[in-house]
Each structure stands twice: as C-alpha cells, then as structure tokens.
Amino acid sequence: MSAVTYFEAIVVGALQGVSELFPVSSLGHSILIPAWLGGSWARDLSMGGESPYLAVLVAMHVATALALVVFYRRDWARIVRGMWTSVRDRRVSDADQRLAWLLVLATIPVGLAGLLLERVLRDFxxxxxxxxxxxxxxxxxLLAVERSARAARRPVPVVSGPEPSEVTRDFSAEITMPIRIISAEEAADRRLARLGVGEAVLIGAAQILALFPGISRSGITMVAGLRRGLSHEDAARFAFLLATPVILAAGVLKLPSLFTQANQASLGPALVGSVVAGVAAYLALRFLTRHFETxxxxxxxxxxxxxGLGSLAYFLA
Structure with missing residues (x-):
C-alpha cells in the first residue's frame, strides 16, 4: 500500500481547501486529478479500499472545517451563545437563537444520509x-439556477401616475430611541434567521446530493438557497455555515483512521497537507464572500x- 508523499499532500491540500468551498466539488477533484495525472499519483491517491489517501483527506477536511470556524468566529460565537441561552431559557426569542436552531435542524438530514450512504456511494x-x-x-x-435568477430579476415596467401628495409631519414631539448599529455580518445572520424551518431544512438537505462525487456541497446548497429567495451573498453564507458542522463532525468521526499502523507513513504528509488545506480554505472564503456580493x-x-465533459471524453477515449 503506497503512502502519500509530501509533495502530493501539499498539492492535494491546496486543491482540497479551495475546491471544498468553491462550488466545484472537492470530492470530484480528489478523484479526477489523480486519474488525470496517472502514474504514482493514481497509485498513491487511490480512493479504493483502506487507502492512506482517504485518511489524509479526512485530516484535510478537519483543517478546512477549522478554517470555516475561524473565518466565521464572530458568527459562531453568537450562534453558540444563542443556542445556550435558548436551551437555558427554554424559548427562542431572538435572531441568534433562531439561527442556531435552524442550523441544527437543517444539518440532521445530511448527517443521517452521510452515515447511511457515504461509503456505498463512494465505493460505487x-x-x-x-x-x-x-x-x-x-x-x-448551477447554470440553470442562474438563468432562473436572471429571469426573476428582470425589471417590471413602472406605470407613471400622479405624484402622491406631500404630508407635513411634526417630529418635534416624538420620542427618539437609541439605535444600535449592527455589523453587516450580524445583519446577514438576521436575514437568514427569517427563513422558515421547512425552508432551512430543505436547503440543508440539499447537501445530501454532495455525497455523489462531482456534486458540490456549497454549490448545491447555494442553489437551494437561491431557489428559496436568498441573495447570492446570503445563500453562500448559509451554505458555509451549514457546511461547518457537517465537515467537522465527519472529519472528527473518521480522524482515528489516520493513526492506524497502516497509515503511519502518511502522518507527516497529512499534517503538512492539512495546514495547506486550512490556509487555502481561509483564502478561498475571503475571495468567495467578496465575489458573491456582486x-x-x-x-x-x-x-x-x-x-466534466473534458474528463468524460478523456476517460472514455
């Protein structure tokens, strides 16, 4: 059984960190790139059996999840605090508490599906x-949802009419209330907290499709969010928040496999590749959050x- 080399781990780590968050499928690229390169890459980075490559990928997934936690640390601090206060007070009374419960409920379908189907779908x-x-x-x-979104954004003709009459209002007697300025991130979380429970669960359940190699977790979750009326910015944000516990839990659950006797030779490359994956994921998040603003x-x-079509033509030739 071939061990993953340091160079392979660095390349795969950079690829994993970027493609896990870009809507292009990290699992798909983890399969296609070694097959494209062939030779020792195809041998060392095999997805079959108990390959060390799988254990190395698990470590990289954990690093990617940690990058998500660091990037959204302020959001997760509010969400965790909201969950704690909601459980303590036995009620849901603010946006942070509601968002916390929406994330929990939306994560359940993919968690169950992953436990039941991940190994089967990967093997077949x-x-x-x-x-x-x-x-x-x-x-x-992705193209289809963008076409649909463009059609929905077409301007509606405005029918001109008489201007509404101006009403004079005296504000001098009104009591002014202090206004708390909130950050753009907190405002975005408040918008997400307005999702219905069914909508949030539906968006979260879309992640199940990412169990199929080649289907992007972030991409398909954004598609579901856009279909429910979210903006690109909010859909991406919700997709990344949803992905964090799923990737982290799956990685931590499988991480012990890295420390078996058979994978001892891959521990060093796994550590180096994980650092690269974490850094790449953080940089990818910075790029994507700005990209989806406009x-x-x-x-x-x-x-x-x-x-996809190029790879299909190559492998069928």
Whole structure:
C-alpha cells in the first residue's frame, strides 16, 4: 500500500481547501486529478479500499472545517451563545437563537444520509467516469439556477401616475430611541434567521446530493438557497455555515483512521497537507464572500461543465 508523499499532500491540500468551498466539488477533484495525472499519483491517491489517501483527506477536511470556524468566529460565537441561552431559557426569542436552531435542524438530514450512504456511494461511484458525469451535471444545475435568477430579476415596467401628495409631519414631539448599529455580518445572520424551518431544512438537505462525487456541497446548497429567495451573498453564507458542522463532525468521526499502523507513513504528509488545506480554505472564503456580493455562480458553472465533459471524453477515449 503506497503512502502519500509530501509533495502530493501539499498539492492535494491546496486543491482540497479551495475546491471544498468553491462550488466545484472537492470530492470530484480528489478523484479526477489523480486519474488525470496517472502514474504514482493514481497509485498513491487511490480512493479504493483502506487507502492512506482517504485518511489524509479526512485530516484535510478537519483543517478546512477549522478554517470555516475561524473565518466565521464572530458568527459562531453568537450562534453558540444563542443556542445556550435558548436551551437555558427554554424559548427562542431572538435572531441568534433562531439561527442556531435552524442550523441544527437543517444539518440532521445530511448527517443521517452521510452515515447511511457515504461509503456505498463512494465505493460505487467514486470512479473517474461517474465523477466526470456528475461534475458536468453540477455545472448544468448551477447554470440553470442562474438563468432562473436572471429571469426573476428582470425589471417590471413602472406605470407613471400622479405624484402622491406631500404630508407635513411634526417630529418635534416624538420620542427618539437609541439605535444600535449592527455589523453587516450580524445583519446577514438576521436575514437568514427569517427563513422558515421547512425552508432551512430543505436547503440543508440539499447537501445530501454532495455525497455523489462531482456534486458540490456549497454549490448545491447555494442553489437551494437561491431557489428559496436568498441573495447570492446570503445563500453562500448559509451554505458555509451549514457546511461547518457537517465537515467537522465527519472529519472528527473518521480522524482515528489516520493513526492506524497502516497509515503511519502518511502522518507527516497529512499534517503538512492539512495546514495547506486550512490556509487555502481561509483564502478561498475571503475571495468567495467578496465575489458573491456582486457576482454569480456562472464562472464556476462553466468550469464544471467544461471540466466534466473534458474528463468524460478523456476517460472514455
């Protein structure tokens, strides 16, 4: 059984950190890149059996989740505090408490599905050809939701009419109340907290599709969020908040496999690759949060279609 080398771990770590958060499927790339490169890469980075590569990927997933926690540390501090006060007081009375419960409820479907289906789907579909098909399909879905979103944003003609009459109002007698200035992040969390329970669970359940290699977790979750009326910025934010406990829990659950006797030779590369993955994930988050303030999923969709179809043609040739 081949061990993962340091160079391979660095390359895969950078790839994992970026592709886990970019809507392009980290699992899909973890399968396709070694198959594309062939040789020792295909041998060392095999997804089959009890390959050390799987254990190394687990460590990188944990590092990616920690990067998410660090990036959204203020949000998670409010969310955890909201959960604590909600349980203590046995009520849900503010946005932080509501968002905390929405995240918990929205995580349950993918958690259960992952326990039941992850190994089966990986063993049956974790091969280059099915992965290439799902990657292309991922791009098609992203393109479709963007087309739908553009249609929904078309301006509605305004019918001109008489100007409303001006009303003079005396504000001198009104009592002014102090206004607390909140951050943009807190304002975004308040918007997310307005989601209905069913809407949040539906968006969270979309992550189940990411068990298919080539389907992006962040991408498919954003698609579900956009379909429920969220902006790109808020859909991305909710996708990343939802992904954090899922990735972290799955990684921690499987992390002991890295410390078996068979994987001893891969411990060093796993550590180095995890550091690279964490840094790459943090930088990816900085880029994506700014990107989705004004831009869309379209560039990632085009990439997925081209990469998926190109890979399919290559592996079927």
């Amino acid at each position: 579909l974790g091969k280059p050809v099915p992965t290439a098909v799902f990657l292309a399909l991922n791009g098609v879905v 831009r869309t999923l379209t560039p990632f969709a085009v990439y997925c279609v081209v990469a």
